Each structure stands twice: as structure tokens, then as C-alpha cells.
Amino acid sequence: MEDVLFLAHMEPDGSLGTAARETLAVACNLAKGAKLTVGLIGGATQAAADGIAGCGAARWLAVEGDAFCQGRYGSDVAAAEALCRSAGAPMVLAPATSRWNRVWAGLAHRLGGRADTHVTAISVEGGAIRISRWYYRQRLEGTLTRQHRPWLIALEGGVAPAWQGAAGKVVLEKITVDAAGVRTRVTGVQAPAEDAQTIRPEAKLLFVTGAGWTKKQADGQVHAKEAEEIILGFLKRTRASLGSTKSLVDLSGEGEAVLPFLTHLNQVGQTGSTPRHPRGLATCCHGEEPHTVGWRFVGERRAVNLDPNCGWARGKADVLYVADAFAVMRAVNAKVGD
Amino acid sequence: MSDAYHIVVCGSVVPDPLQTIEPVSGPQGPALKNEMMLPAWLDPWAGHALYEAANLATKFPGSKVWLLSLGPKAKLQQVMMTVAQKVPFEFVGLDGPAGGFTESAEVAEALAAAIAGIAGLDRGRLLVFGGWESASRGAGSTLQILGERLGIIEQFQGVDLISVQADGVFKILERIEGGRHQVSVCAGPPAVLGWATGGLPEPKNNPQVGMANMRGVMPALQKAKPTKVGAEGVTYFNVSAPKQQRETRIVKDLSAEQIADEIITWIKSE
Numbered sequence: 001m002e003d004v005l006f007l008a009h010m011e012p013d014g015s016l017g018t019a020a021r022e023t024l025a026v027a028c029n030l031a032k033g034a035k036l037t038v039g040l041i042g043g044a045t046q047a048a049a050d051g052i053a054g055c056g057a058a059r060w061l062a063v064e065g066d067a068f069c070q071g072r073y074g075s076d077v078a079a080a081e082a083l084c085r086s087a088g089a090p091m092v093l094a095p096a097t098s099r100w101n102r103v104w105a106g107l108a109h110r111l112g113g114r115a116d117t118h119v120t121a122i123s124v125e126g127g128a129i130r131i132s133r134w135y136y137r138q139r140l141e142g143t144l145t146r147q148h149r150p151w152l153i154a155l156e157g158g159v160a161p162a163w164q165g166a167a168g169k170v171v172l173e174k175i176t177v178d179a180a181g182v183r184t185r186v187t188g189v190q191a192p193a194e195d196a197q198t199i200r201p202e203a204k205l206l207f208v209t210g211a212g213w214t215k216k217q218a219d220g221q222v223h224a225k226e227a228e229e230i231i232l233g234f235l236k237r238t239r240a241s242l243g244s245t246k247s248l249v250d251l252s253g254e255g256e257a258v259l260p261f262l263t264h265l266n267q268v269g270q271t272g273s274t275p276r277h278p279r280g281l282a283t284c285c286h287g288e289e290p291h292t293v294g295w296r297f298v299g300e301r302r303a304v305n306l307d308p309n310c311g312w313a314r315g316k317a318d319v320l321y322v323a324d325a326f327a328v329m330r331a332v333n334a335k336v337g338d
Numbered sequence: 339m340s341d342a343y344h345i346v347v348c349g350s351v352v353p354d355p356l357q358t359i360e361p362v363s364g365p366q367g368p369a370l371k372n373e374m375m376l377p378a379w380l381d382p383w384a385g386h387a388l389y390e391a392a393n394l395a396t397k398f399p400g401s402k403v404w405l406l407s408l409g410p411k412a413k414l415q416q417v418m419m420t421v422a423q424k425v426p427f428e429f430v431g432l433d434g435p436a437g438g439f440t441e442s443a444e445v446a447e448a449l450a451a452a453i454a455g456i457a458g459l460d461r462g463r464l465l466v467f468g469g470w471e472s473a474s475r476g477a478g479s480t481l482q483i484l485g486e487r488l489g490i491i492e493q494f495q496g497v498d499l500i501s502v503q504a505d506g507v508f509k510i511l512e513r514i515e516g517g518r519h520q521v522s523v524c525a526g527p528p529a530v531l532g533w534a535t536g537g538l539p540e541p542k543n544n545p546q547v548g549m550a551n552m553r554g555v556m557p558a559l560q561k562a563k564p565t566k567v568g569a570e571g572v573t574y575f576n577v578s579a580p581k582q583q584r585e586t587r588i589v590k591d592l593s594a595e596q597i598a599d600e601i602i603t604w605i606k607s608e
Binding site for chain 1: 352353355359361368370438439441442443446473474475476477478479480482483485486487491492493494495496498511512513514515516517518519520521522523524525526534535571572573574575576577578579580583584585586587588589590592594595597598599600601602604605
């Protein structure tokens with residue numbers, strides 16, 4: 001067994017996020033028979049540390065201050081380096097948030113170790129730690145181990161149930177880190193207005209729209225405006241998250257004002273995201289592998305498509321409704337109501 | 339002080355995403371079956387980085403763009419025939435493996451050495467661009483290590499926009515969770531930017547740009563230094579394509595109303 005350092009940054013409200021608690025659960029398991037150290041970064045970390053006091057950590061380290069409230073490479077990597085050097089653990093685990101992903105490999109380089117990101121599973125077999133991660137845009141899955149230490153592992157969300165345990169009172173060892181030399185300043189977050197935000201990572205349902213929404217319909221006409229109303233109406237009623245195939249996103253990027261609310265951030269698949277929602281409903285989506293990797297990690301999947309042999313759905317979805325998505329989704333919206 | 343930028347875009351080649359890929363085990367570890375036979379592309383996010391670099395360079399006279407690629411020489415040549423027609427750049431090639439199972443730390447070392455060898459590069463005006471993740475390893479790690487090797491701690495990943503303010507300060511948008519962007523300001527170069535999609539469409543092929551680029555690309559390919567990168571210290575136990583065939587229930591005979599009822603029941607069920 002090898003000592004483990006669990007690293008986490010505070011969320012804007014000073015709490016630990018769900019992904020951090022999931023990683024903590026993995027870290028606790030991995031550290032059985034060895035020493036667990038918790039390292040926290042943020043404006044103030046005491047409350048978050050107290051909230052996970054029962055995790056059994058032997059040491060509690062923190063880098064605090066205004067300079068560490070928001071994620072910047074220069075300050076985050078310096079803070080994490082200080083925590084890692086103080087802990088001296090050969091294994092370092094953190095959630096694969098955008099903030100950790102930004103610094104993870106650079107941090108490993110500073111420590112003379114190696115980093116793995118987007119790790120989806122971790123296990124111990126024959127005394128050796130093994131991880132699983134994806135290659136070639138989720139098309140190949142590999143299992144590997146490393147000799148290098150420290151070994152930094154950033155875990156994807158959903159790899160384990162979030163840690164739950166007793167709160168308490170923790171005595172933090174605070175480490176001072178100078179971030180004065182960083183020439184970058186975070187000025188804020190840019191997000192669509194609440195009612196225009198169509199990406200909702202916590203949503204139970206992912207609604208995937210394909211290029212069929214912008215094709216000529218039975219009357220020989222394109223009904224982009226109606227498609228927009230139906231899609232946005234469904235999102236408004238169900239609070240689902242919106243994903244899109246690359247072809248549909250590209251259409252809007254090429255100046256064809258087809259579905260203007262779609263951006264590359266909505267794109268799922270090889271060059272987009274691979275969201276992890278419990279359910280997914282795909283409409284008007286076409287294509288074989290590798291296009292379908294966009295919903296590989298979605299739990300229950302249903303699809304609406306006019307083509308019963310659609311490669312997006314057949315063999316990939318649990319249910320394929322062979323029907324006109326316009327008619328079906330119009331009916332869904334009417335039945336769900338406002 | 340000049341406001342020109344020296345932009346080095348790091349990007350390698352990947353198999354055409356539409357090709358079916360199959361893993362095989364070789365003496366050096368995992369690889370792709372018939373890898374050299376698969377048609378190759380410039381890594382998509384690196385491609386966006388290249389277009390953004392060229393666009394930035396046109397706004398600041400005196401700026402220059404280098405495209406630094408590590409890959410099998412034959413593949414680099416194949417890909418450059420197309421890429422060279424897009425935007426002006428000077429090519430720097432390294433002849434070595436470009437697959438996803440090599441170590442990013444070893445790749446970054448090779449890239450850092452290549453950048454150190456670029457004649458006339460002003461490190462004070464240097465911007466290192468690339469894709470924030472490759473379409474092969476997909477780890478988002480090479481640029482970070484490269485930045486560290488070059489002593490650059492102003493690093494950004496998942497970048498969709500850079501705009502240069504009147505005082506030379508960069509405003510940069512990085513992707514974060516929930517379809518949002520973090521907005522930062524950075525006091526100019528040097529910096530590392532790992533690009534996501536950015537905001538530019540793929541440029542149309544321009545034969546004149548292609549002719550000008552290829553005059554430099556072919557000699558650079560001939561001089562491409564053999565580069566050994568591998569996966570030292572890593573043991574792969576298994577690499578496989580997932581088998582996720584589902585038993586799909588095909589529903590053909592229901593009306594839109596009936597399907598809507600089923601979908602609503604499904605959505606609302608626990």
C-alpha cells in the first residue's frame with residue numbers, strides 16, 4: 001500500500017464539490033493500510049475540511065488566500081506543488097475538474113512524476129495500482145500501471161459514490177505560497193443567461209439533437225424556426241441538458257442561421273464532450289461509430305428517428321421509436337405543458 | 339517594443355476520425371492495427387489552434403507562425419499537402435511516432451528541444467499554441483509540460499477566444515464546467531494556450547499559400563530529426579475497443595401521441 005494525497009479545490013461557495021467527494025471516496029479506499037493526507041486549496045478551507053473530518057486522514061494541509069479563490073495555472077500549480085512536497089505521498093488523487101485538468105501534467109513535471117487525466121477506474125491487483133482511461137476519443141479503453149512516482153491521477157466524475165461521513169473539527173497545517181509573480185488575473189465567468197443556458201451537467205436527461213432537425217421535411221421545406229421552438233420548449237419544460245451532433249453544430253458555425261442557440265459547447269462526440277447523464281433521448285441523429293461516442297456514457301438511451309436501421313440508435317439505444325421527431329416532440333411538449 | 343508575436347503551434351497527426359480503429363499489441367506496447375495505412379489528419383483542436391494563430395498573426399505585422407509536428411515523416415508529408423493550403427506558416431518537423439500510447443512527458447521534451455532550435459525565435463514574444471487535448475492520447479498534458487520546460491507559467495486550457503487589448507493585455511476565455519467560460523486577463527506573452535474549438539471556421543484552401551508553404555515544408559521534412567519517444571515506465575495490461583451492443587427495441591407502430599406518452603412516463607420514472 002502506498003501513501004495517498006487527496007487534493008481538492010474549493011467551489012465558489014467554499015464547499016467541496018461532488019466530484020471532489022467522489023474522489024475522496026476512492027482515495028480513502030486506496031489508502032487503506034497506508035497514510036491518507038488531505039490537501040485543500042481555496043480562499044478559506046476550514047469549513048470544507050471540517051465537513052470531511054471523518055475521512056480518516058492523518059494530515060490536513062491547506063493553501064489559503066484570495067489568490068487561490070479562482071483557478072489560474074500559475075497560482076494553482078504553485079499551491080499544489082507545495083502541498084505535494086509537504087505530503088510526500090507517492091500517489092496523488094484529485095477530481096478531473098477543469099481547474100485541476102489545467103495544471104495536472106505541469107504539476108507532475110515539477111514533481112518529477114507522471115500524470116494521468118480522465119481516469120475512469122482505479123484498482124489494486126497483485127499489489128499494483130491499475131487505472132483505466134480512454135484513448136482516441138473514447139474509442140479505445142486502456143488499463144495500465146506506472147513505475148514513476150509521484151503518480152498523479154485525475155479522476156472523472158461518477159467513478160464512485162461521493163464520500164459520506166461524519167463532520168468534525170480539523171486542525172489544518174497551513175502552507176504559505178507566494179503567487180505574486182503570476183501575470184494572469186481571473187476577472188469572472190461568462191455564461192449564458194439562466195433561461196438561455198442549455199448545458200446542465202446535473203440534469204437527469206441529455207437531449208441530443210441531430211442534423212435531421214434542419215433537413216427538408218415531408219412538405220419539402222426546412223422548418224428551422226419550428227425546430228428551435230420545439231427543442232427550446234422541451235428544454236424549458238424538462239430542464240434537460242442539450243447536446244448536439246457535430247454536423248448540426250457546424251451548420252450554425254458556418255453562418256447558416258439554422259439553430260442559432262447551438263454552439264460547439266453543446267457538441268457531444270469525438271471533438272465534443274462525452275457527458276454522463278442517467279438518461280439520454282436522441283432525436284434526428286444519424287451516423288455510425290465513431291459519431292455515437294457522444295452518448296457512450298449515458299445510462300438509459302432512447303432515440304426517435306425515421307430510419308429503423310439508424311446506426312446511431314440500433315444497438316446503441318434501448319428503444320428506437322421510428323417516427324417523425326417533429327410530431328413526437330411537439331406532442332411531448334403539449335402533454336408536459338408549461 | 340514590437341507588438342509582433344512569435345507563435346509556435348504544436349500539433350500532430352491523428353487517424354481520420356471516421357476510420358474504424360483496432361488496437362494491436364506490439365513490441366513497444368499497444369498500437370493501432372495498420373496504423374501507417376490509416377488516412378491521417380491534423381489533430382482537430384491543433385488545427386483550430388493553427389487557424390487562430392494565423393488570424394492573430396495577421397493583426398500584428400511582423401508576427402510569425404511556426405507549425406511544429408512530431409509524427410512519422412510520411413504521414414506528416416501527407417497531412418501537410420492539405421494543411422499547407424490553409425494558412426501561412428513555417429514548418430518544423432520531428433520524425434517519430436504520433437500514436438496515443440506514447441508518453442506526453444517524452445513528447446514535450448522533444449518539442450521543447452525543437453523550439454529551442456528555432457532560429458530567430460523571440461522567447462519574450464512567444465506564444466505556444468496547440469490543441470487542449472489530442473484526438474489520440476486525449477490527456478491535455480503535453481502543452482502543460484512543454485510550458486513548464488520553457489519556463490512559462492501563464493497557461494490556459496480549453497481556450498475559445500484570445501483578444502488583444504489596446505495595452506497589449508490578453509483577454510482569454512477558457513472552457514469550464516457547465517458550458518461556461520472563465521474570463522482571464524494576462525499581461526501579454528509569453529503564454530501557452532491550449533485551444534478548444536475557438537471561433538474561426540476552417541479556412542478555404544488557398545493554392546498560393548500552399549505553394550509558398552510547401553517551399554519550406556519539403557526541406558523541413560527532409561531535415562526532420564528522428565525522434566525517439568515511447569512510454570518508459572508504463573505497463574499496459576489491456577487496450578480494447580468497448581463492446582457495448584444493446585438490445586434495441588424497435589417501435590414502429592405507435593402514433594406520435596403514444597410515443598410521447600411513453601417518453602414522458604420514462605422521463606418521469608425514477
